[in-house]
Amino acid sequence: MKVFGRNLELDHERAMISWSPFLIALLLLMSIPVVFVLAPRILPPKTMPSIPDLDEVDDLALFRRATLASAGGEGGRGGAGIRRRPASAPKIAFLFLTNSDLVFAPLWERFFHGHERLFNVYVHADPAAELLLPPTPSFRGRFIPAKATQRSSPTLISAARRLLAAALIDDPANAFFALLSQSCVPLHSFRFAYHALLADTGTPSNLPDGRRRRRSYIEISSTDPWMWNRYVARGDSVMLPEVPFERFRAGSQFFVLARRHAVMVVRDRRFWKKFKIPCLKSRVDSCYPEEHYFPTLLDMQDPAGCSRYTLTRVNWTDSVGGHPHMYQPPEISANLIKELRKSNSTYSHLFARKFSAECLDPLLKLADRLASNVPSLGFGFLDEDLVPGLDESNWLKLIHHSLFISEHHQATCFFKAKNKRLSSEIG
Numbered sequence: 517m518k519v520f521g522r523n524l525e526l527d528h529e530r531a532m533i534s535w536s537p538f539l540i541a542l543l544l545l546m547s548i549p550v551v552f553v554l555a556p557r558i559l560p561p562k563t564m565p566s567i568p569d570l571d572e573v574d575d576l577a578l579f580r581r582a583t584l585a586s587a588g589g590e591g592g593r594g595g596a597g598i599r600r601r602p603a604s605a606p607k608i609a610f611l612f613l614t615n616s617d618l619v620f621a622p623l624w625e626r627f628f629h630g631h632e633r634l635f636n637v638y639v640h641a642d643p644a645a646e647l648l649l650p651p652t653p654s655f656r657g658r659f660i661p662a663k664a665t666q667r668s669s670p671t672l673i674s675a676a677r678r679l680l681a682a683a684l685i686d687d688p689a690n691a692f693f694a695l696l697s698q699s700c701v702p703l704h705s706f707r708f709a710y711h712a713l714l715a716d717t718g719t720p721s722n723l724p725d726g727r728r729r730r731r732s733y734i735e736i737s738s739t740d741p742w743m744w745n746r747y748v749a750r751g752d753s754v755m756l757p758e759v760p761f762e763r764f765r766a767g768s769q770f771f772v773l774a775r776r777h778a779v780m781v782v783r784d785r786r787f788w789k790k791f792k793i794p795c796l797k798s799r800v801d802s803c804y805p806e807e808h809y810f811p812t813l814l815d816m817q818d819p820a821g822c823s824r825y826t827l828t829r830v831n832w833t834d835s836v837g838g839h840p841h842m843y844q845p846p847e848i849s850a851n852l853i854k855e856l857r858k859s860n861s862t863y864s865h866l867f868a869r870k871f872s873a874e875c876l877d878p879l880l881k882l883a884d885r886l887a888s889n890v891p892s893l894g895f896g897f898l899d900e901d902l903v904p905g906l907d908e909s910n911w912l913k914l915i916h917h918s919l920f921i922s923e924h925h926q927a928t929c930f931f932k933a934k935n936k937r938l939s940s941e942i943g
Protein backbone atom coordinates (compact mmCIF):
# COMPACT_ATOMS: atom_id res chain seq x y z
CA MET A 517 0.00 0.00 0.00
CA LYS A 518 2.79 2.28 0.95
CA VAL A 519 4.49 1.71 -2.34
CA PHE A 520 1.27 2.26 -4.17
CA GLY A 521 0.70 5.46 -2.27
CA ARG A 522 4.15 6.74 -3.09
CA ASN A 523 3.60 5.90 -6.73
CA LEU A 524 0.45 7.88 -6.67
CA GLU A 525 2.23 10.88 -5.22
CA LEU A 526 4.91 10.57 -7.85
CA ASP A 527 2.29 10.44 -10.58
CA HIS A 528 0.73 13.50 -9.10
CA GLU A 529 4.03 15.30 -9.06
CA ARG A 530 4.69 14.28 -12.62
CA ALA A 531 1.27 15.49 -13.57
CA MET A 532 1.99 18.81 -11.86
CA ILE A 533 5.22 19.17 -13.75
CA SER A 534 3.71 18.37 -17.15
CA TRP A 535 0.55 20.41 -16.60
CA SER A 536 1.97 23.61 -15.27
CA PRO A 537 3.44 25.02 -18.53
CA PHE A 538 0.12 24.29 -20.16
CA LEU A 539 -1.70 26.07 -17.39
CA ILE A 540 0.58 29.04 -17.63
CA ALA A 541 0.09 29.18 -21.36
CA LEU A 542 -3.65 28.92 -20.88
CA LEU A 543 -3.67 31.64 -18.28
CA LEU A 544 -1.63 33.85 -20.56
CA LEU A 545 -3.97 33.16 -23.41
CA MET A 546 -6.99 33.95 -21.28
CA SER A 547 -5.43 37.16 -20.10
CA ILE A 548 -5.07 38.57 -23.61
CA PRO A 549 -8.70 39.65 -23.95
CA VAL A 550 -8.55 40.99 -20.41
CA VAL A 551 -5.57 43.12 -21.36
CA PHE A 552 -7.45 44.38 -24.40
CA VAL A 553 -10.47 45.24 -22.35
CA LEU A 554 -8.64 46.82 -19.45
CA ALA A 555 -5.63 48.44 -21.07
CA PRO A 556 -7.52 51.26 -22.75
CA ARG A 557 -9.14 51.99 -19.39
CA ILE A 558 -5.91 52.00 -17.49
CA LEU A 559 -3.59 53.59 -20.07
CA PRO A 560 -4.75 56.96 -21.38
CA PRO A 561 -5.52 56.79 -25.14
CA LYS A 562 -2.96 58.39 -27.41
CA THR A 563 -5.53 59.92 -29.73
CA MET A 564 -8.60 62.10 -29.48
CA PRO A 565 -11.94 60.23 -29.68
CA SER A 566 -12.78 58.90 -33.12
CA ILE A 567 -16.12 59.26 -34.88
CA PRO A 568 -18.54 56.53 -33.71
CA ASP A 569 -19.08 53.83 -36.35
CA LEU A 570 -22.85 54.21 -36.17
CA ASP A 571 -22.62 57.92 -37.00
CA GLU A 572 -20.44 57.00 -39.97
CA VAL A 573 -22.99 54.49 -41.24
CA ASP A 574 -25.83 57.03 -40.95
CA ASP A 575 -23.79 59.70 -42.70
CA LEU A 576 -22.80 57.42 -45.53
CA ALA A 577 -26.46 56.63 -46.22
CA LEU A 578 -27.35 60.34 -46.14
CA PHE A 579 -24.46 61.32 -48.42
CA ARG A 580 -25.38 58.59 -50.90
CA ARG A 581 -28.94 59.91 -51.05
CA ALA A 582 -27.66 63.46 -51.55
CA THR A 583 -25.32 62.36 -54.33
CA LEU A 584 -28.11 60.46 -56.07
CA ALA A 585 -30.55 63.35 -55.64
CA SER A 586 -28.05 65.67 -57.32
CA ALA A 587 -27.02 63.41 -60.18
CA GLY A 588 -27.58 65.23 -63.45
CA GLY A 589 -28.02 68.62 -61.78
CA GLU A 590 -25.47 71.40 -61.98
CA GLY A 591 -23.07 69.17 -60.10
CA GLY A 592 -23.78 66.12 -62.21
CA ARG A 593 -21.32 64.60 -64.61
CA GLY A 594 -22.63 66.55 -67.62
CA GLY A 595 -24.14 64.70 -70.53
CA ALA A 596 -25.21 61.50 -68.82
CA GLY A 597 -28.81 61.26 -67.69
CA ILE A 598 -31.59 63.79 -67.61
CA ARG A 599 -30.77 67.22 -66.31
CA ARG A 600 -33.25 68.10 -63.62
CA ARG A 601 -34.35 71.68 -64.08
CA PRO A 602 -35.10 73.39 -60.80
CA ALA A 603 -38.60 74.82 -61.00
CA SER A 604 -37.79 78.08 -59.27
CA ALA A 605 -35.18 80.82 -59.24
CA PRO A 606 -31.78 79.81 -57.82
CA LYS A 607 -31.73 79.94 -54.03
CA ILE A 608 -29.10 80.38 -51.36
CA ALA A 609 -29.00 77.71 -48.67
CA PHE A 610 -27.98 79.22 -45.33
CA LEU A 611 -26.39 76.46 -43.27
CA PHE A 612 -26.13 77.25 -39.56
CA LEU A 613 -23.69 75.12 -37.60
CA THR A 614 -24.33 75.77 -33.92
CA ASN A 615 -23.83 74.45 -30.43
CA SER A 616 -25.89 77.11 -28.68
CA ASP A 617 -28.90 79.36 -29.21
CA LEU A 618 -29.15 81.21 -32.50
CA VAL A 619 -28.97 84.54 -30.73
CA PHE A 620 -28.82 86.59 -33.93
CA ALA A 621 -31.99 85.05 -35.35
CA PRO A 622 -33.91 88.39 -35.05
CA LEU A 623 -31.23 90.06 -37.17
CA TRP A 624 -31.32 87.25 -39.72
CA GLU A 625 -35.12 87.54 -39.84
CA ARG A 626 -34.75 91.13 -41.00
CA PHE A 627 -32.13 90.10 -43.48
CA PHE A 628 -34.41 87.34 -44.88
CA HIS A 629 -37.67 89.27 -44.78
CA GLY A 630 -39.37 89.59 -48.14
CA HIS A 631 -37.08 87.13 -49.93
CA GLU A 632 -38.75 83.87 -48.96
CA ARG A 633 -38.60 82.49 -52.49
CA LEU A 634 -34.86 82.94 -52.74
CA PHE A 635 -33.41 81.09 -49.78
CA ASN A 636 -33.64 78.08 -47.48
CA VAL A 637 -32.36 77.73 -43.93
CA TYR A 638 -30.89 74.56 -42.41
CA VAL A 639 -29.61 74.21 -38.85
CA HIS A 640 -27.32 71.57 -37.35
CA ALA A 641 -27.47 72.04 -33.58
CA ASP A 642 -25.29 69.86 -31.37
CA PRO A 643 -27.76 67.55 -29.56
CA ALA A 644 -26.05 68.41 -26.26
CA ALA A 645 -26.80 72.12 -26.78
CA GLU A 646 -29.57 73.45 -24.59
CA LEU A 647 -31.53 75.73 -26.88
CA LEU A 648 -33.57 78.10 -24.76
CA LEU A 649 -34.80 80.57 -27.36
CA PRO A 650 -37.83 79.44 -29.37
CA PRO A 651 -36.99 79.32 -33.11
CA THR A 652 -38.06 82.41 -35.08
CA PRO A 653 -40.10 81.83 -38.27
CA SER A 654 -37.21 81.32 -40.70
CA PHE A 655 -35.59 78.76 -38.41
CA ARG A 656 -38.72 76.89 -37.29
CA GLY A 657 -38.74 73.30 -38.55
CA ARG A 658 -35.40 73.80 -40.26
CA PHE A 659 -33.30 71.70 -37.84
CA ILE A 660 -31.73 68.66 -39.48
CA PRO A 661 -30.88 65.41 -37.61
CA ALA A 662 -27.67 66.32 -35.78
CA LYS A 663 -24.90 64.51 -33.97
CA ALA A 664 -22.37 65.55 -31.35
CA THR A 665 -19.71 68.05 -32.46
CA GLN A 666 -16.54 69.18 -30.74
CA ARG A 667 -13.46 71.22 -31.46
CA SER A 668 -10.23 69.47 -32.43
CA SER A 669 -12.18 66.68 -34.02
CA PRO A 670 -13.46 65.78 -37.49
CA THR A 671 -17.03 65.98 -36.13
CA LEU A 672 -17.20 69.59 -37.37
CA ILE A 673 -16.49 68.37 -40.90
CA SER A 674 -19.22 65.74 -40.57
CA ALA A 675 -21.73 68.31 -39.37
CA ALA A 676 -20.98 70.63 -42.30
CA ARG A 677 -21.30 67.72 -44.73
CA ARG A 678 -24.67 66.76 -43.17
CA LEU A 679 -25.90 70.32 -43.72
CA LEU A 680 -24.73 70.27 -47.34
CA ALA A 681 -26.36 66.87 -47.91
CA ALA A 682 -29.66 67.91 -46.32
CA ALA A 683 -29.77 71.06 -48.45
CA LEU A 684 -28.88 69.17 -51.65
CA ILE A 685 -31.69 66.67 -51.05
CA ASP A 686 -34.23 69.22 -49.90
CA ASP A 687 -34.32 71.63 -52.82
CA PRO A 688 -32.77 71.29 -56.28
CA ALA A 689 -33.00 75.09 -56.55
CA ASN A 690 -30.32 75.53 -53.86
CA ALA A 691 -27.45 76.93 -55.93
CA PHE A 692 -25.14 78.30 -53.23
CA PHE A 693 -24.48 76.91 -49.77
CA ALA A 694 -23.31 79.38 -47.13
CA LEU A 695 -21.92 77.84 -43.96
CA LEU A 696 -22.41 80.10 -40.93
CA SER A 697 -22.29 79.83 -37.16
CA GLN A 698 -24.43 81.27 -34.40
CA SER A 699 -21.94 84.11 -33.98
CA CYS A 700 -22.04 85.21 -37.63
CA VAL A 701 -23.95 88.29 -38.78
CA PRO A 702 -24.82 89.65 -42.22
CA LEU A 703 -22.96 92.76 -43.37
CA HIS A 704 -25.22 93.63 -46.32
CA SER A 705 -28.83 93.32 -47.37
CA PHE A 706 -30.11 90.02 -48.70
CA ARG A 707 -30.52 91.56 -52.10
CA PHE A 708 -26.94 92.69 -52.19
CA ALA A 709 -25.67 89.25 -51.11
CA TYR A 710 -27.94 87.44 -53.56
CA HIS A 711 -26.87 89.57 -56.49
CA ALA A 712 -23.20 89.38 -55.54
CA LEU A 713 -23.36 85.58 -55.69
CA LEU A 714 -25.76 85.08 -58.58
CA ALA A 715 -24.42 87.82 -60.83
CA ASP A 716 -20.85 86.53 -60.66
CA THR A 717 -19.68 85.64 -64.14
CA GLY A 718 -18.14 82.44 -62.82
CA THR A 719 -15.33 80.50 -64.41
CA PRO A 720 -15.17 79.30 -68.01
CA SER A 721 -15.99 75.65 -68.37
CA ASN A 722 -15.43 72.96 -70.94
CA LEU A 723 -19.14 72.12 -71.00
CA PRO A 724 -20.44 71.53 -74.55
CA ASP A 725 -22.82 74.50 -74.30
CA GLY A 726 -19.94 76.73 -73.21
CA ARG A 727 -21.80 77.73 -70.06
CA ARG A 728 -19.70 79.31 -67.37
CA ARG A 729 -19.75 77.60 -64.02
CA ARG A 730 -20.43 79.15 -60.65
CA ARG A 731 -17.51 79.69 -58.32
CA SER A 732 -17.16 78.73 -54.70
CA TYR A 733 -15.96 81.27 -52.15
CA ILE A 734 -13.57 79.47 -49.89
CA GLU A 735 -10.22 80.52 -48.55
CA ILE A 736 -7.42 78.31 -49.84
CA SER A 737 -3.96 78.98 -48.49
CA SER A 738 -0.69 77.11 -48.67
CA THR A 739 1.36 79.57 -46.66
CA ASP A 740 0.12 79.06 -43.12
CA PRO A 741 3.24 79.10 -40.89
CA TRP A 742 1.88 76.18 -38.86
CA MET A 743 1.06 74.03 -41.86
CA TRP A 744 3.51 71.23 -41.10
CA ASN A 745 2.30 70.85 -37.51
CA ARG A 746 -1.25 70.75 -38.74
CA TYR A 747 -0.36 68.22 -41.42
CA VAL A 748 1.17 65.78 -38.92
CA ALA A 749 -1.45 66.31 -36.20
CA ARG A 750 -2.77 62.78 -36.82
CA GLY A 751 0.66 61.14 -37.05
CA ASP A 752 3.76 61.50 -39.15
CA SER A 753 2.77 60.02 -42.50
CA VAL A 754 -0.85 59.01 -42.02
CA MET A 755 -2.09 61.43 -44.70
CA LEU A 756 -0.15 59.66 -47.43
CA PRO A 757 -0.63 58.76 -50.20
CA GLU A 758 -3.94 60.62 -50.70
CA VAL A 759 -2.72 63.95 -49.33
CA PRO A 760 0.97 64.77 -49.82
CA PHE A 761 2.16 67.70 -47.74
CA GLU A 762 2.58 69.91 -50.86
CA ARG A 763 -1.14 69.56 -51.55
CA PHE A 764 -2.33 70.15 -47.98
CA ARG A 765 -4.24 73.45 -47.69
CA ALA A 766 -5.64 75.72 -45.00
CA GLY A 767 -8.63 78.04 -45.01
CA SER A 768 -11.43 79.51 -42.97
CA GLN A 769 -14.05 77.05 -41.72
CA PHE A 770 -16.84 79.23 -43.16
CA PHE A 771 -17.46 79.19 -46.89
CA VAL A 772 -20.00 79.65 -49.67
CA LEU A 773 -19.97 76.66 -52.01
CA ALA A 774 -21.48 76.36 -55.47
CA ARG A 775 -23.77 73.36 -55.87
CA ARG A 776 -21.35 71.19 -57.81
CA HIS A 777 -18.78 71.62 -55.05
CA ALA A 778 -21.34 70.75 -52.39
CA VAL A 779 -21.93 67.51 -54.30
CA MET A 780 -18.18 66.95 -54.57
CA VAL A 781 -17.87 67.27 -50.80
CA VAL A 782 -20.70 64.87 -49.88
CA ARG A 783 -19.55 62.37 -52.49
CA ASP A 784 -15.98 62.32 -51.21
CA ARG A 785 -14.68 59.23 -49.43
CA ARG A 786 -11.05 59.30 -50.47
CA PHE A 787 -10.07 62.40 -48.47
CA TRP A 788 -12.50 61.79 -45.65
CA LYS A 789 -10.78 58.46 -44.96
CA LYS A 790 -7.70 60.49 -43.99
CA PHE A 791 -9.24 63.57 -42.43
CA LYS A 792 -11.46 61.53 -40.13
CA ILE A 793 -8.42 60.02 -38.38
CA PRO A 794 -8.44 61.48 -34.86
CA CYS A 795 -5.53 63.74 -33.90
CA LEU A 796 -2.81 62.58 -31.53
CA LYS A 797 -3.44 63.97 -28.07
CA SER A 798 0.14 65.21 -27.97
CA ARG A 799 -0.56 67.35 -31.08
CA VAL A 800 -4.03 68.55 -30.27
CA ASP A 801 -2.88 72.18 -30.39
CA SER A 802 -2.46 71.77 -34.15
CA CYS A 803 -5.75 69.93 -34.66
CA TYR A 804 -8.18 71.90 -36.86
CA PRO A 805 -9.49 69.31 -39.35
CA GLU A 806 -12.36 71.51 -40.57
CA GLU A 807 -9.91 74.23 -41.65
CA HIS A 808 -8.09 71.79 -43.92
CA TYR A 809 -10.51 69.24 -45.28
CA PHE A 810 -12.60 71.54 -47.49
CA PRO A 811 -9.77 73.69 -48.93
CA THR A 812 -7.58 70.64 -49.57
CA LEU A 813 -10.36 68.66 -51.23
CA LEU A 814 -11.51 71.53 -53.46
CA ASP A 815 -8.00 72.67 -54.34
CA MET A 816 -7.12 69.16 -55.46
CA GLN A 817 -10.34 68.56 -57.37
CA ASP A 818 -11.29 71.93 -58.89
CA PRO A 819 -8.75 74.67 -58.15
CA ALA A 820 -10.02 76.90 -60.97
CA GLY A 821 -13.58 76.80 -59.61
CA CYS A 822 -12.72 78.44 -56.29
CA SER A 823 -12.17 82.11 -55.44
CA ARG A 824 -9.55 81.18 -52.82
CA TYR A 825 -10.93 83.85 -50.49
CA THR A 826 -13.83 83.74 -48.07
CA LEU A 827 -16.79 86.13 -47.93
CA THR A 828 -16.92 85.83 -44.14
CA ARG A 829 -14.76 88.36 -42.33
CA VAL A 830 -13.03 87.34 -39.12
CA ASN A 831 -10.58 89.25 -36.96
CA TRP A 832 -7.57 87.21 -35.87
CA THR A 833 -5.76 90.13 -34.21
CA ASP A 834 -4.65 89.08 -30.72
CA SER A 835 -6.39 85.73 -31.02
CA VAL A 836 -6.28 83.52 -27.95
CA GLY A 837 -6.32 79.72 -28.00
CA GLY A 838 -7.37 79.54 -31.66
CA HIS A 839 -10.39 81.82 -31.07
CA PRO A 840 -10.71 85.01 -33.14
CA HIS A 841 -11.60 88.39 -31.71
CA MET A 842 -15.12 88.41 -30.27
CA TYR A 843 -16.84 91.76 -30.86
CA GLN A 844 -18.55 93.33 -27.85
CA PRO A 845 -21.40 95.91 -27.77
CA PRO A 846 -19.21 99.04 -27.35
CA GLU A 847 -17.46 98.16 -30.63
CA ILE A 848 -20.67 98.06 -32.68
CA SER A 849 -20.99 101.03 -35.03
CA ALA A 850 -21.75 101.76 -38.65
CA ASN A 851 -18.04 102.35 -39.12
CA LEU A 852 -17.21 98.88 -37.85
CA ILE A 853 -19.66 97.33 -40.33
CA LYS A 854 -18.07 99.35 -43.13
CA GLU A 855 -14.63 98.30 -42.01
CA LEU A 856 -15.64 94.65 -41.92
CA ARG A 857 -17.11 94.80 -45.41
CA LYS A 858 -13.75 95.81 -46.87
CA SER A 859 -11.94 92.99 -48.52
CA ASN A 860 -8.76 92.50 -50.47
CA SER A 861 -10.65 90.70 -53.17
CA THR A 862 -12.95 92.23 -55.73
CA TYR A 863 -15.82 91.32 -53.44
CA SER A 864 -17.07 92.93 -50.30
CA HIS A 865 -17.40 90.57 -47.35
CA LEU A 866 -21.01 89.46 -46.96
CA PHE A 867 -20.84 88.08 -43.41
CA ALA A 868 -18.68 88.53 -40.33
CA ARG A 869 -17.91 86.76 -37.07
CA LYS A 870 -17.56 86.52 -34.13
CA PHE A 871 -20.04 88.68 -32.27
CA SER A 872 -20.98 88.16 -28.63
CA ALA A 873 -24.67 87.56 -27.94
CA GLU A 874 -24.94 90.99 -26.29
CA CYS A 875 -24.26 92.61 -29.68
CA LEU A 876 -27.77 91.75 -30.87
CA ASP A 877 -29.39 94.90 -29.48
CA PRO A 878 -26.82 97.37 -30.78
CA LEU A 879 -26.89 95.65 -34.18
CA LEU A 880 -30.69 95.79 -34.32
CA LYS A 881 -30.60 99.44 -33.31
CA LEU A 882 -28.13 100.12 -36.06
CA ALA A 883 -30.40 98.39 -38.56
CA ASP A 884 -33.41 100.27 -37.17
CA ARG A 885 -31.83 103.68 -37.14
CA LEU A 886 -33.41 104.77 -40.37
CA ALA A 887 -36.81 103.51 -39.34
CA SER A 888 -37.34 106.56 -37.15
CA ASN A 889 -36.14 108.92 -39.88
CA VAL A 890 -38.07 107.45 -42.78
CA PRO A 891 -40.95 105.37 -41.42
CA SER A 892 -41.98 104.20 -44.89
CA LEU A 893 -38.74 102.27 -45.12
CA GLY A 894 -39.39 100.41 -41.89
CA PHE A 895 -35.87 99.38 -41.11
CA GLY A 896 -32.68 98.57 -42.61
CA PHE A 897 -29.71 100.83 -43.14
CA LEU A 898 -26.25 100.88 -41.73
CA ASP A 899 -24.69 103.63 -43.79
CA GLU A 900 -25.85 106.31 -41.43
CA ASP A 901 -23.77 108.93 -43.18
CA LEU A 902 -25.94 108.45 -46.23
CA VAL A 903 -29.16 108.89 -44.35
CA PRO A 904 -29.49 112.56 -43.31
CA GLY A 905 -29.66 114.09 -46.80
CA LEU A 906 -31.58 111.30 -48.52
CA ASP A 907 -31.19 113.19 -51.75
CA GLU A 908 -31.92 111.26 -54.90
CA SER A 909 -28.33 110.95 -56.01
CA ASN A 910 -27.74 108.98 -52.88
CA TRP A 911 -30.52 106.46 -53.45
CA LEU A 912 -28.46 104.19 -55.60
CA LYS A 913 -25.65 104.09 -53.09
CA LEU A 914 -28.16 103.70 -50.32
CA ILE A 915 -29.80 100.73 -51.94
CA HIS A 916 -26.56 99.02 -52.73
CA HIS A 917 -25.06 99.57 -49.34
CA SER A 918 -28.08 99.16 -47.18
CA LEU A 919 -28.49 96.38 -44.73
CA PHE A 920 -31.60 94.22 -44.53
CA ILE A 921 -33.56 96.08 -47.15
CA SER A 922 -36.53 94.05 -48.30
CA GLU A 923 -38.06 93.95 -51.75
CA HIS A 924 -41.00 95.95 -50.51
CA HIS A 925 -38.70 98.68 -49.35
CA GLN A 926 -36.77 98.44 -52.53
CA ALA A 927 -40.02 99.19 -54.35
CA THR A 928 -40.51 102.20 -52.12
CA CYS A 929 -37.07 103.33 -53.10
CA PHE A 930 -37.87 102.98 -56.78
CA PHE A 931 -41.00 104.99 -56.25
CA LYS A 932 -39.16 107.66 -54.37
CA ALA A 933 -36.36 107.82 -56.85
CA LYS A 934 -38.03 109.99 -59.44
CA ASN A 935 -34.96 109.81 -61.55
CA LYS A 936 -35.87 107.15 -64.12
CA ARG A 937 -32.31 106.51 -65.17
CA LEU A 938 -31.45 105.70 -61.61
CA SER A 939 -34.33 103.24 -61.33
CA SER A 940 -33.32 101.40 -64.45
CA GLU A 941 -29.75 101.13 -63.27
CA ILE A 942 -30.97 99.56 -60.07
CA GLY A 943 -33.35 97.20 -61.80
Ligand SMILES: *[C@@H]1O[C@H](CO)[C@@H](O)[C@H](O)[C@H]1NC(C)=O
Nearest residue numbers: 831832833834841852855856
Ligand atom coordinates in the same frame (compact mmCIF):
# COMPACT_ATOMS: atom_id res chain seq x y z
C1 LIG B 1 -9.66 93.45 -34.48
O1 LIG B 1 -9.52 93.11 -33.11
C2 LIG B 1 -8.67 93.98 -32.37
C3 LIG B 1 -8.59 93.48 -30.95
O2 LIG B 1 -8.25 92.14 -30.89
C4 LIG B 1 -9.22 95.38 -32.41
O3 LIG B 1 -8.34 96.24 -31.73
C5 LIG B 1 -9.40 95.83 -33.84
O4 LIG B 1 -10.07 97.07 -33.87
C6 LIG B 1 -10.24 94.84 -34.61
N1 LIG B 1 -10.30 95.22 -36.01
C7 LIG B 1 -11.44 95.44 -36.65
C8 LIG B 1 -11.36 95.82 -38.08
O5 LIG B 1 -12.52 95.29 -36.11
Ligand SMILES: *[C@@H]1O[C@H](CO)[C@@H](O)[C@H](O)[C@H]1NC(C)=O
Nearest residue numbers: 829855856857858859860861
Ligand atom coordinates in the same frame (compact mmCIF):
# COMPACT_ATOMS: atom_id res chain seq x y z
C1 LIG C 1 -5.45 92.54 -46.90
O1 LIG C 1 -4.13 92.06 -47.09
C2 LIG C 1 -3.18 92.59 -46.19
C3 LIG C 1 -1.80 92.10 -46.61
O2 LIG C 1 -1.86 90.76 -46.97
C4 LIG C 1 -3.54 92.19 -44.76
O3 LIG C 1 -2.62 92.73 -43.85
C5 LIG C 1 -4.93 92.70 -44.44
O4 LIG C 1 -5.33 92.26 -43.16
C6 LIG C 1 -5.92 92.22 -45.48
N1 LIG C 1 -7.21 92.86 -45.25
C7 LIG C 1 -8.36 92.20 -45.20
C8 LIG C 1 -9.56 93.04 -44.99
O5 LIG C 1 -8.44 91.01 -45.32
